[in-house]
Amino acid sequence: xxxxxxxxxxxxxxxxxxxxxxxxxxxxxxxxxxxxxxxxxxxxxxxxxxxxxxxxxxxxxxxxxxxxxxxxxxxxxxxxxxxxxxxxxxxxxxxxxxxxxxxxxxxxxxxxxxxxxxxxxxxxxxxxxxxxxxxxxxxxxxxxxxxxxxxxxxxxxxxxxxxxxxxxxxxxxxxxxxxxxxxxxxxxxxxx
Amino acid sequence: xxxxxxxxxxxxxxxxxxxxxxxxxxxxxxxxxxxxxxxxxxxxxxxxxxxxxxxxxxxxxxxxxxxxxxxxxxxxxxxxxxxxxxxxxxxxxxxxxxxxxxxxxxxxxxxxxxxxxxxxxxxxxxxxxxxxxxxxxxxxxxxxxxxxxxxxxxxxxxxxxxxxxxxxxxxxxxxxxxxxxxxxxxxxxxxx
DNA sequence: AAGAAAATTAGTACCTGGTCTTAATATAAG
DNA sequence: CTTATATTAAGACCAGGTACTAATTTTCTT
Numbered sequence: 001x002x003x004x005x006x007x008x009x010x011x012x013x014x015x016x017x018x019x020x021x022x023x024x025x026x027x028x029x030x031x032x033x034x035x036x037x038x039x040x041x042x043x044x045x046x047x048x049x050x051x052x053x054x055x056x057x058x059x060x061x062x063x064x065x066x067x068x069x070x071x072x073x074x075x076x077x078x079x080x081x082x083x084x085x086x087x088x089x090x091x092x093x094x095x096x097x098x099x100x101x102x103x104x105x106x107x108x109x110x111x112x113x114x115x116x117x118x119x120x121x122x123x124x125x126x127x128x129x130x131x132x133x134x135x136x137x138x139x140x141x142x143x144x145x146x147x148x149x150x151x152x153x154x155x156x157x158x159x160x161x162x163x164x165x166x167x168x169x170x171x172x173x174x175x176x177x178x179x180x181x182x183x184x185x186x187x188x189x190x191x192x
Numbered sequence: 193x194x195x196x197x198x199x200x201x202x203x204x205x206x207x208x209x210x211x212x213x214x215x216x217x218x219x220x221x222x223x224x225x226x227x228x229x230x231x232x233x234x235x236x237x238x239x240x241x242x243x244x245x246x247x248x249x250x251x252x253x254x255x256x257x258x259x260x261x262x263x264x265x266x267x268x269x270x271x272x273x274x275x276x277x278x279x280x281x282x283x284x285x286x287x288x289x290x291x292x293x294x295x296x297x298x299x300x301x302x303x304x305x306x307x308x309x310x311x312x313x314x315x316x317x318x319x320x321x322x323x324x325x326x327x328x329x330x331x332x333x334x335x336x337x338x339x340x341x342x343x344x345x346x347x348x349x350x351x352x353x354x355x356x357x358x359x360x361x362x363x364x365x366x367x368x369x370x371x372x373x374x375x376x377x378x379x380x381x382x383x384x
Numbered sequence: 385a386a387g388a389a390a391a392t393t394a395g396t397a398c399c400t401g402g403t404c405t406t407a408a409t410a411t412a413a414g
Numbered sequence: 415c416t417t418a419t420a421t422t423a424a425g426a427c428c429a430g431g432t433a434c435t436a437a438t439t440t441t442c443t444t
Contacts, residue, residue: 035422050402059251107321108307112300129299135323227393242431
């Protein structure tokens with residue numbers, strides 16, 4: 001890597017750790033061809049904690065993020081629900097939901113919040129999306145707070161027509177009509 | 193918690209750590225009212241690593257997951273593209289894209305692949321989804337491989353009509369009509 | 385109840401990846 | 415050359431363990 005002077009090394013150090021927070025001081029020292037103590041001084045000056053704390057931060061953050069953002073059953077936070085009738089979900093627009101360049105939220109995340117809410121309000125073991133018809137009215141930016149309101153308009157056998165309206169402040173930014181199918185494989189539950 | 197016998201304690205230990213992998217042996221010892229050595233023996237028998245390794249596993253897993261599933265610019269792998277004309281994207285259906293229970297892929301991920309492909313083929317700095325009309329034809333299961341094909345049907349000024357068809361093996365599982373707007377850093381763009 | 389087996393607890397040496405502190409050396413700037 | 419800045423070194427200490435040995439307690443069996 002060739003030896004760098006302090007300021008430049010510290011910048012690269014910050015970048016390296018952002019890219020890979022699991023590097024230990026020894027590895028960093030070898031990368032930058034300086035002593036381990038220099039790396040520690042650099043971390044101190046930059047306010048970067050040790051590898052175990054960094055790892056823990058990533059883990060904790062990701063743990064809750066993974067839960068709430070993607071692999072949890074709901075995208076966003078379910079704040080109110082009346083099964084088979086309506087529901088409300090709130091989602092903070094964070095950086096990772098946006099296009100890097102413009103800080104505009106990516107459309108499929110807005111869709112995901114609405115879709116998972118539409119699925120969640122159906123009182124059944126398994127609900128699948130059959131179709132969706134959606135409109136995006138204006139871009140949503142990082143830092144905004146999306147309130148998605150879902151309402152079941154019509155239910156016919158295992159077919160639910162769910163309307164979702166998503167607002168940022170007072171603007172309607174998104175509207176969707178979902179058709180959700182309930183697939184109930186629990187024989188003890190009353191057939192709908 | 194009241195003292196339990198071995199087998200039961202080990203089960204609860206496993207559950208506790210699944211729920212919260214950040215607990216250290218000392219905390220566990222207090223919870224179960226046994227000595228720290230007992231906890232360590234239990235972990236050994238259950239093949240559960242120490243807290244730092246657990247933390248690291250959570251961090252690494254979540255780190256790559258967050259990267260690949262949500263924050264990358266494209267959902268799926270772009271294998272072919274002709275700007276403003278058509279494109280092909282491939283996505284492996286992995287566990288984290290599915291409902292835990294049924295191993296059926298969640299609808300918004302199918303949407304995300306199609307939507308991000310539709311956006312990607314538009315040759316502009318920023319492309320935003322204006323609307324979408326989509327149909328899901330059959331459930332997609334873990335292990336399948338989704339091929340999404342997008343085609344620009346019509347383009348009018350900054351408005352692109354993009355058709356996406358997603359197949360698993362030879363079945364069409366999803367179809368969508370997207371209207372995408374290109375936004376070429378126009379300072380006159382109406383304020384929001 | 386006695387004896388064996390299983391489970392639990394105790395204690396010690398050692399490990400990684402640090403922190404915190406003091407001090408010596410190297411390099412650059414005035 | 416001298417001072418200031420940067421770098422390296424060295425040592426004591428810490429958390430949260432592993433690995434191992436050994437003692438003690440509880441439980442089961444005969």
